[in-house]
Amino acid sequence: MISDPDVVGLLYLLAIICFVLALRFLSSPRTARRGNWLGGLGMAVAIGTTLLLDGISNWELILAGGAVGTIVGIIGARRVKMTAMPQMVALFNGVGGGAAALVALAEFHVADGRLASEEVVSIVLSALIGSISFAGSLIAFGKLQELLSGRPIVFAGQNVANGVVLLGSAALGVALVAGLEEQWALVALLALALAFGVLFVLPIGGADMPVVISLLNAFTGLAASATGFVLDSTVLIVSGMLVGASGTMLTLLMAKAMNRSVANVLFGAFGQVQQAVGSERVDDGRTVRATTADDVAVQLSYARRVVVVPGYGLAVAQAQHDVRQLAELLEQKGVEVAYAIHPVAGRMPGHMNVLLAEANVPYDQLKEMDEVNPEFAQTDVALVIGANDVVNPAARNDPSSPIHGMPILEVDKATSVVVMKRSMAPGFAGIDNELFLDPRTTMLFGNAKDFVVKLIGSVKAL
Amino acid sequence: MTDLGLVIELTILALAIFLGFEVIAKVPTMLHTPLMSGTNFIHGIVVVGAIVVLGYAEDGFTKAVGLVAMVLATANVVGGFVVTDRMLEMFKRRPDERRPDDRRDEPS
Structure with a gap:
């Protein structure tokens, strides 16, 4: 039992210092993990001190509550997929x-x-x-x-x-x-x-x-x-x-x-605004062009430069490992491959970096938006895998769009664009995408993982 | 716990506000999600409040409310920590280091 209030106060101060340093460390990639552990240390000190306060009782309830919370926390945190x-x-x-x-x-x-x-x-x-x-x-x-x-x-x-x-x-x-x-x-x-x-x-x-x-x-x-x-x-x-x-x-x-x-x-x-705009949009005769994995394989193999644009669809399909394999195959054929990462690709800022790091994609191939956008003009194929809103040109061109003004990856500047998508369903923001109607765009409808695996097969066979 | 007096507590609060703003001001975009998760873990400190309430509870109502608070706060602490650690584990690995237990922190 700790009865001296000064000792309690000092121990809590120690916990506070740990938390401040934890936040500082969490702001830099090199020290981030240490930062979280330091926060853990601070938390342990704070909890330990509180448990030792004079007069704390109801131990069975504290232990039971703590045990249930710990089990729920660990199971929840361990079992959740990176995408979720x-x-x-x-x-x-x-x-x-x-x-x-x-x-x-x-x-x-x-x-x-x-x-x-x-x-x-x-x-x-x-x-x-x-x-x-x-x-x-x-x-x-x-x-x-x-x-x-x-x-x-x-x-x-x-x-x-x-x-x-x-x-x-x-x-x-x-x-x-x-x-x-x-x-x-x-x-x-x-x-x-x-x-x-x-x-x-x-x-x-x-x-x-x-x-x-x-x-x-x-x-x-x-x-x-x-x-x-x-x-x-x-x-x-x-x-x-x-x-x-x-x-x-x-x-x-x-x-x-x-x-x-x-x-x-x-x-x-x-999105509210968009409903009104969406209903006005008339069918102007442009159609979406579907393609096959074999065609795309040829396109990719004979390209000089390919930029992969990963989105949440890639994460959901768990295709990141296959995409890396495809990229390695293309590089063996002398194709230059890079990944364009939008700041909010996935579901949260930085989410896609985590997912690709999990698949061992080399860091130097991950390009931030500002770095990669000027390079799309020299890109032969932009391979969009399960991304939608972050490549929607409406953000640039259509002032009535709810995402107008959001910086996008300018894939429409590439010589050709291949979009892998489950269906024509709109993206998470719930709006249509002009890019899919662009004459330079071809679409592969279906599960991203299946297509990437097919692409690997086709590229190997070439 | 010691009663510091409201003015001192407010002073500490004001300083904490400035510190909170300053300490993360330079975070790169790729760390936004892990940082959010890390701060999410730190506000699990409310578990201290849950322990105090439950530890000094005498009547049934307080015990029941305190117990639920204890479960929720512990889930926040433990879950927040583990999720953050799992995310940051992904940043640690380099393409040439495939061993999952490699604990080197310095970039090669």
């Missing part, structure tokens, strides 16, 4: 928010009306933000896991519903702080905040989920920080706020990488 990482992050973020809200509820219950007003403020904030993060993250999970439609979900009276929920929770929050120390009021606040979390994320399109998850991640940090004020715990206040601030920063950086403002992401009701 983003929704797993959303889920773990949501449970953290839920935990913060419940800690606030329990504190309120224990205090039974004997709370200073700043403590009530902290409890209200923690309950509110934590619940929004919990419900919002679950909806984000549902969208990414495709349990819910990736399209923005809008319904009549949505603004009224938002207004009622928001005003209701604000009124309850003010009443609680003003002295209405009734538990039903806090429970009602929790319920309204949950509803708000759902309403807030439903109208946001699936392609924008990374930004939303990042924002909700910052929210959970804020909620954790707020609980720290009730519990007078510096480690909670500082660590929570570190995540709140760095998470906000990261959200801004991500939005910037997509060339959108955060406000536009959150309130743009992405």
